[in-house]
Amino acid sequence: xxxxxxxxxxxxxxxxxxxxxxxxxxxxxxxxxxxxxxxxxxxxxxxxxxxxxxxxxxxxxxxxxxxxxxxxxxxxxxxxxxxxxxxxxxxxxxxxxxxxxxxxxxxxxxxxxxxxxxxxxxxxxxxxxxxxxxxxxxxxxxxxxxxxxxxxxxxxxxxxxxxxxxxxxxxxxxxxxxxxxxxxxxxxxxxxxxxxxxxxxxxxxxxxxxxxxxxxxxxxxxxxxxxxxxxxxxxxxxxxxxxxxxxxxxxxxxxxxxxxxxxxxxxxxxxxxxxxxxxxxxx
Numbered sequence: 435x436x437x438x439x440x441x442x443x444x445x446x447x448x449x450x451x452x453x454x455x456x457x458x459x460x461x462x463x464x465x466x467x468x469x470x471x472x473x474x475x476x477x478x479x480x481x482x483x484x485x486x487x488x489x490x491x492x493x494x495x496x497x498x499x500x501x502x503x504x505x506x507x508x509x510x511x512x513x514x515x516x517x518x519x520x521x522x523x524x525x526x527x528x529x530x531x532x533x534x535x536x537x538x539x540x541x542x543x544x545x546x547x548x549x550x551x552x553x554x555x556x557x558x559x560x561x562x563x564x565x566x567x568x569x570x571x572x573x574x575x576x577x578x579x580x581x582x583x584x585x586x587x588x589x590x591x592x593x594x595x596x597x598x599x600x601x602x603x604x605x606x607x608x609x610x611x612x613x614x615x616x617x618x619x620x621x622x623x624x625x626x627x628x629x630x631x632x633x634x635x636x637x638x639x640x641x642x643x644x645x646x647x648x649x650x651x652x653x654x655x656x657x658x659x660x661x662x663x664x665x666x667x668x669x670x671x672x673x674x675x676x677x678x679x680x681x682x683x684x685x686x687x688x689x690x691x692x693x694x695x696x697x698x699x700x701x702x703x704x705x706x707x708x709x710x711x712x713x714x715x716x717x
Contacts, residue, residue, distance in 0.1 A: 510616075513596050615659070
């Protein structure tokens, strides 16, 4: 029984790492196209919903994922839509590094929400890891003072709170399916995106890029949902914080955005904090 629990935890960690890597590419897709925020939200959401629905149908779990999501699935769909509506514009208004480093605040937010909402105990190791991640964020922020768009940063913080909330909901209701609620959040935003944007005016080449974005988002969302069921909320957020150093790295490789010394030091500290937080539990 103990071995099965350890295996389930390890699977959850691996799923969350995959989710963090795929989520870290969001800024690249958003800034790599000329399309506006609502256009990106529309096409990414449309393709993400299509890919996820197709994957669910192939697995023969369409009814379970969509009809069996319950109120918790509906709540995730609503919260996820609110987070996505802030997530995409944040990349247009501030840097990829800033969005990612603000997301690193998710561990403390998720741990606090889990303690308040479901009474989940936060271990000393998780709290220490969270403090380390925040210290890494502080180092990165110190090198970005004076260059931060407050509107973009506020949207990134809103997204962070939404994601932390989703992690806690999945932790409290682990039977909630992963695919259905992710499709639901995309569908909620499609009418708004069509109303406030001009998705049909987007160039075909950019629609293709956004289709790839939708596929990666579908993978990231499902792996996050499945991983969050197996790992405590605080550690789930810490593992997701791996996005913080990865996103600036990808931005450098594709856009030649050179990370500052502070970004490199802070990102390294986030990695150390994540590894420290899971070392004992995984061993």
